[in-house]
Amino acid sequence: MSLPRAKLVQNFPGCPVEATLTYLDGKWKGVILFHLMQGTLRFNALRRKLPAVTQRMLTKQLRELEESGLVSRTVYPVVPPRVEYAMTPLGMTLKPVIQALAAWGDDYVFCSPEGRELRLASDGLRAPVAALEV
16 A cells, blocks of 8 residues: 555645645545535445445545544444444544535536536636646
8 A cells, every 4th residue: 555645754844735735635535525524424335425436445545534533433343344434523624625625616617528627717718627737
């Protein structure tokens, strides 16, 4: 398993944005937190909400979120085993950040069969996301 960026540095960088993003680094972590904001979810329920993620990647991202203290994992000793994931109180402090990202996406990101597009706020123009990436 590869190490998240947060584990690769001895000290956090001076920029608080970069330091915060080290905990959210990963394609699925923000989406996982978004779904866990609504409440506790079992592994398969979370997996159904993220159909594009593999079981291995979801497990990896959940473990990293658990290691950082943003998500808690509860295992119930029943057959078959039942595992539930929930945001910790520390994780819930990210709720305004995740909500802001969701609101921005609702306002400016448009998905169509051809792909994703961004609508520029000031002039209403649309540009393909790939064209805006550096």
